[in-house]
Amino acid sequence: MRPALFTLFLLHPCLHGGHGDLHEDLTLLKTELALRLYQDAAAPRNGSNIVISPAGVSLPLEILQFGAQGNTGRQLAQALGYTVHDQRVNEFLHAVYATLPSSSRGTKMELACTLYVQAGTPLSPCFVEQVSQWANSSVEPAHLSEPDRTSLQASEWASRKITGDEPGGPVWEHGGGAALAQLALVSTMSFQSTWRQRFSSADTQLLPFTGAQGLVLQVPMMYQMAEVNYGQFQDSAGHPVRVLELPYLGSTVSLLLVLPRDKDTPLSLIEPQLTASILHVWTSSLRRARMDVFLPRFRIQNHFNLKSILNSWGVTDLFDPLKANLKGISGNTSSFKLFGIVLGGRLSAWLEACFSLSHSPCVCSLSHCLALSNK
Structure with missing residues (x-):
C-alpha cells in the first residue's frame, strides 16, 4: 500500500549552471x-x-x-x-x-x-x-x-x-x-x-500510520526535532497540503515530503495535481521552521x-x-x-x-x- 505520508520519485538529473x-x-x-x-x-x-x-x-x-x-x-x-x-x-x-x-x-x-x-x-x-x-x-x-x-x-x-x-x-x-x-x-x-540530521534509535517507536486506502497500521516511526524547510500550500484543485524538505548530508539532495493537511484527503487526490511549475513554487517558497519530524522505516x-x-x-x-x-x-x-x-x-x-x-x-x-x- 502506498503510504499517505509522502510521494517519492527518484531522481531526475540535478540541472545546475547557466545557459539562461x-x-x-x-x-x-x-x-x-x-x-x-x-x-x-x-x-x-x-x-x-x-x-x-x-x-x-x-x-x-x-x-x-x-x-x-x-x-x-x-x-x-x-x-x-x-x-x-x-x-x-x-x-x-x-x-x-x-x-x-x-x-x-x-x-x-x-x-x-x-x-x-x-x-x-x-x-x-x-x-x-x-x-x-x-x-x-x-x-x-x-x-x-x-x-x-x-x-x-x-x-x-x-x-x-x-x-x-x-x-x-x-x-x-x-x-x-x-x-x-x-x-x-x-x-x-x-x-x-x-540524513543531514540523523535519527536516533532511542526515539524510534511504534505509531499509527495511515496507508493510501485508509488502513491504519502500527509501524516503526523514526523521529527527530529538526530545523527544516517547511510550507503550507494549496494544489490546483484547492486541496491544502503541507510540504517538508528533509535534506541529506551536504544538502545537495533532499527528500521532499508532501502530506495532505486534512487527514481525510487521500493522497490520490493530490498526486494528479502535481506539476513542475507547482513544485517550483512550493520549493522556492519553503521557510525554515523547527518541528517534529516522523518518518516510517521502509x-x-x-x-x-x-x-x-x-x-x-x-x-x-x-x-x-x-x-x-x-x-x-x-x-x-x-x-x-x-x-x-x-x-x-x-x-x-x-x-x-x-x-x-x-x-x-x-x-x-x-x-x-x-x-x-x-x-
Missing part, C-alpha cells in the same frame, strides 16, 4: 517527465508502493536517439520533450552528466548505462562513439543468446554500480525476449547518503515494464518490427526492434543506515533493461 532560458526549460521538462512517469507508473498499481528513477529511464531513450531516424526519432523527441541532436541541448546535458558520478560529504550519486552487444552484430562507429561519450555509458560485448549468462553479466555490472544490489537480480529476467536480442541497454541510477522494491507507458506517450514505432527505424545504430540498411523496457528498483530508509557513522548509508538502487533485436 535553456537551463530553466530543461529543468521544467525533466521535472514534468519525472511527474508524468511517476503518475503513469503508479496509476495501475492500485496504491502500492513504487520507487522510480526518471533519469534512469530518460538516459537509454537519449542513447536511442543517437540511432533513431525518421518517425521513430520524432516520437522519442516528443516523448522526452527534447532531442540530443540539438547542439545546445547536447552540450548542456553533456556538461550536466559530466558532474556524475559525484560524491561530497557522505553523499554519492551515479548514473550510468551499458550497451551490451551480441558478438558479430555490426554497429556504426559513429553511434558507438556517441554512446561512449554520453553520461558514463559504455559498449560491452555479450552473449545475448544465452540469457542466464547475460543476466549474470548484467547483474554483476549493476552490482558494481549500485551499492547493495545482488548479482543475479531480476531486472534482466523480467525483460522477455532476451534470447532473441541483439542489443541490450542496461542503465542504473544509484544514490546513497545519510523498504520499497518493484519491477514493471514501461512499454505501455511509452505507448501512451506516443512511442509506438520502437515496438513495431515494420516501423522501428534504428538504422543509425548499425550504419546500414538493417535495423532493430525493441522488445521492451523493464524497470526495477529498490529503496531503503532504515534507521540503522541513517543515523550511524558506519559506511551503511541510505540506499536507492534502480536498474533498467532495454532489449532490441534485428527485424
Whole structure:
C-alpha cells in the first residue's frame, strides 16, 4: 500500500549552471517527465508502493536517439520533450552528466548505462562513439543468446554500480525476449547518503500510520526535532497540503515530503495535481521552521515494464518490427526492434543506515533493461 505520508520519485538529473532560458526549460521538462512517469507508473498499481528513477529511464531513450531516424526519432523527441541532436541541448546535458558520478560529504550519486552487444552484430562507429561519450555509458560485448549468462553479466555490472544490489537480480529476467536480442541497454541510477540530521534509535517507536486506502497500521516511526524547510500550500484543485524538505548530508539532495493537511484527503487526490511549475513554487517558497519530524522505516522494491507507458506517450514505432527505424545504430540498411523496457528498483530508509557513522548509508538502487533485436 502506498503510504499517505509522502510521494517519492527518484531522481531526475540535478540541472545546475547557466545557459539562461535553456537551463530553466530543461529543468521544467525533466521535472514534468519525472511527474508524468511517476503518475503513469503508479496509476495501475492500485496504491502500492513504487520507487522510480526518471533519469534512469530518460538516459537509454537519449542513447536511442543517437540511432533513431525518421518517425521513430520524432516520437522519442516528443516523448522526452527534447532531442540530443540539438547542439545546445547536447552540450548542456553533456556538461550536466559530466558532474556524475559525484560524491561530497557522505553523499554519492551515479548514473550510468551499458550497451551490451551480441558478438558479430555490426554497429556504426559513429553511434558507438556517441554512446561512449554520453553520461558514463559504455559498449560491452555479450552473449545475448544465452540469457542466464547475460543476466549474470548484467547483474554483476549493476552490482558494481549500485551499492547493495545482488548479482543475479531480476531486472534482466523480467525483460522477455532476451534470447532473441541483439542489443541490450542496461542503465542504473544509484544514490546513497545519510540524513543531514540523523535519527536516533532511542526515539524510534511504534505509531499509527495511515496507508493510501485508509488502513491504519502500527509501524516503526523514526523521529527527530529538526530545523527544516517547511510550507503550507494549496494544489490546483484547492486541496491544502503541507510540504517538508528533509535534506541529506551536504544538502545537495533532499527528500521532499508532501502530506495532505486534512487527514481525510487521500493522497490520490493530490498526486494528479502535481506539476513542475507547482513544485517550483512550493520549493522556492519553503521557510525554515523547527518541528517534529516522523518518518516510517521502509523498504520499497518493484519491477514493471514501461512499454505501455511509452505507448501512451506516443512511442509506438520502437515496438513495431515494420516501423522501428534504428538504422543509425548499425550504419546500414538493417535495423532493430525493441522488445521492451523493464524497470526495477529498490529503496531503503532504515534507521540503522541513517543515523550511524558506519559506511551503511541510505540506499536507492534502480536498474533498467532495454532489449532490441534485428527485424
